[in-house]
Amino acid sequence: MDDRFGRDGIIQDGAVCVSGKDIVEVGRYKDLKKQYPTATVIGSRRFWVMPGFVNAHQHGKGLTNFQLGGTDEPFELSRVKGSPQAKVPPYLDTLYAALRMIESGITLTFHYNASRGANFYESDVRERLRAYNDAGLRVTFGLDIRNRNHVVYCDDEFLASLPENLREKVRPRTTQSRTADSENYFRLAEQLDDQFKQAIDGRIKLFLAPAGPQWCTEDLLRAIHRFAERRGLGIQIHALETKYQRAYFLRAYGKSALEWLDELEFLSPRVSLAHGVWLSEHDIALAAQRGCSVVHNPSSNLRLKSGIAPVTAFHAAGIALAMGLDSSALNDDMDMLQEMRLCANLQRTPGVDAPTLPLKEILAAATSSGAKILGWGSRCGTLEPGKAADVILIDSERFRLPYLASGQSPIDTLIYRGRASDVDTVMIAGEILYQGKKHRKLDLKSILQQLQASIELVGKTDPLDEELLPHVVRYYQAWDNEVLTPHHVLKNR
Ligand SMILES: [Zn+2]
Numbered sequence: 001m002d003d004r005f006g007r008d009g010i011i012q013d014g015a016v017c018v019s020g021k022d023i024v025e026v027g028r029y030k031d032l033k034k035q036y037p038t039a040t041v042i043g044s045r046r047f048w049v050m051p052g053f054v055n056a057h058q059h060g061k062g063l064t065n066f067q068l069g070g071t072d073e074p075f076e077l078s079r080v081k082g083s084p085q086a087k088v089p090p091y092l093d094t095l096y097a098a099l100r101m102i103e104s105g106i107t108l109t110f111h112y113n114a115s116r117g118a119n120f121y122e123s124d125v126r127e128r129l130r131a132y133n134d135a136g137l138r139v140t141f142g143l144d145i146r147n148r149n150h151v152v153y154c155d156d157e158f159l160a161s162l163p164e165n166l167r168e169k170v171r172p173r174t175t176q177s178r179t180a181d182s183e184n185y186f187r188l189a190e191q192l193d194d195q196f197k198q199a200i201d202g203r204i205k206l207f208l209a210p211a212g213p214q215w216c217t218e219d220l221l222r223a224i225h226r227f228a229e230r231r232g233l234g235i236q237i238h239a240l241e242t243k244y245q246r247a248y249f250l251r252a253y254g255k256s257a258l259e260w261l262d263e264l265e266f267l268s269p270r271v272s273l274a275h276g277v278w279l280s281e282h283d284i285a286l287a288a289q290r291g292c293s294v295v296h297n298p299s300s301n302l303r304l305k306s307g308i309a310p311v312t313a314f315h316a317a318g319i320a321l322a323m324g325l326d327s328s329a330l331n332d333d334m335d336m337l338q339e340m341r342l343c344a345n346l347q348r349t350p351g352v353d354a355p356t357l358p359l360k361e362i363l364a365a366a367t368s369s370g371a372k373i374l375g376w377g378s379r380c381g382t383l384e385p386g387k388a389a390d391v392i393l394i395d396s397e398r399f400r401l402p403y404l405a406s407g408q409s410p411i412d413t414l415i416y417r418g419r420a421s422d423v424d425t426v427m428i429a430g431e432i433l434y435q436g437k438k439h440r441k442l443d444l445k446s447i448l449q450q451l452q453a454s455i456e457l458v459g460k461t462d463p464l465d466e467e468l469l470p471h472v473v474r475y476y477q478a479w480d481n482e483v484l485t486p487h488h489v490l491k492n493r
Pocket residue numbers: 057058059112238274326
């Protein structure tokens with residue numbers, strides 16, 4: 001996307017020369033061929049070569065919630081309704097997720113760990129890391145933590161509203177964290193960070209991933225900020241994904257979640273905000289001022305009834321953007337091209353002079369900008385000499401046949417017509433992981449067999465969930481009137 005190379009940085013009949021793990025040159029095929037006559041040639045005129053996609057928010061699930069028997073519920077109900085009926089061991093689950101990402105052209109992903117219990121926390125993390133290592137996918141690993149509001153936002157208020165017999169049954173849940181406590185958390189973070197930094201040209205980087213402002217105490221967030229500053233780490237945090245998260249901060253603190261975080265001096269360029277659907281105008285200005293970025297997850301926001309994020313306003317305010325699939329994409333699959341297309345279309349507000357989000361910016365969010373936000377800006381996200389060879393080939397034949405007007409820009413064509421299934425070859429750090437639409441490093445068939453054999457039915461859901469559901473619905477219903485209008489409406493403001 002660098003105009004030095006021609007319009008939108010596109011080189012006609014271009015090629016990328018890779019040696020070892022890195023890109024050594026980018027230019028016209030005939031020039032490179034002359035310079036490197038014995039180099040192996042991968043691809044041909046029908047392929048487009050581009051940097052791999054960056055999936056900047058993902059929970060590393062290979063089998064989706066839906067595949068495992070769950071249902072899409074409004075986010076706040078998901079703790080008591082629609083949970084999966086089966087589970088998969090973390091190693092195989094993440095290995096399968098990595099395979100699916102690789103075949104859709106993703107070369108860098110964020111993994112927001114979502115631990116399922118304090119007792120398995122460390123083993124769960126290590127198993128998932130082992131899977132990424134075996135798969136060869138580049139990953140920014142977000143170590144998760146939460147230490148409050150385990151049932152709803154403001155557990156105390158909720159407990160007080162319950163009939164007495166139910167209150168005592170629910171009380172233990174309000175103290176059960178699914179993550180490590182902060183002492184063990186920082187101990188593990190230190191170990192992993194040392195380990196990743198010592199690896200020569202390793203493909204894993206650590207981020208801290210506090211679950212969200214409503215799930216972390218002030219002390220914890222301050223400690224995370226200090227730790228990140230000391231070690232030079234990035235932070236990703238779920239922020240204002242839903243209207244109830246916005247309402248919670250207004251009710252409990254009389255200010256927005258972002259203002260609250262800012263008062264803790266938490267906001268900085270090292271922080272990326274996942275979702276941000278319910279940021280107010282003032283929040284957007286604040287995020288821009290502090291240099292925070294936003295990871296946009298349009299499919300997930302629709303599926304979990306969170307809403308449509310004001311991405312055009314983020315862009316206008318100068319906020320750096322990335323794209324994520326959040327393990328919850330529109331076709332229950334992993335397709336960054338479809339995600340970009342959905343993003344583009346959701347931002348097409350009516351009105352002859354309504355601003356639209358340029359497709360080039362959406363592609364940047366899914367590549368170069370995403371890589372910067374995940375801490376890999378100096379190594380990947382663009383095709384240029386000295387960067388890691390994280391390169392994909394896209395088969396353009398389906399876009400062009402039987403006819404495509406020659407004036408259509410490749411970027412527009414890719415976003416309007418591209419699908420994950422058009423990805424033909426994926427290379428990470430010079431290693432070919434996928435070629436001719438086939439996995440080269442791992443045996444897909446055997447992994448699928450192991451995965452099928454490992455699925456464990458969880459059985460009946462806890463009867464307490466069913467009993468609790470109407471109370472959770474009633475609890476949040478009372479907040480509905482406090483946030484009357486969504487931030488993003490389909491009209492020109
Ligand atoms: Zn998430």
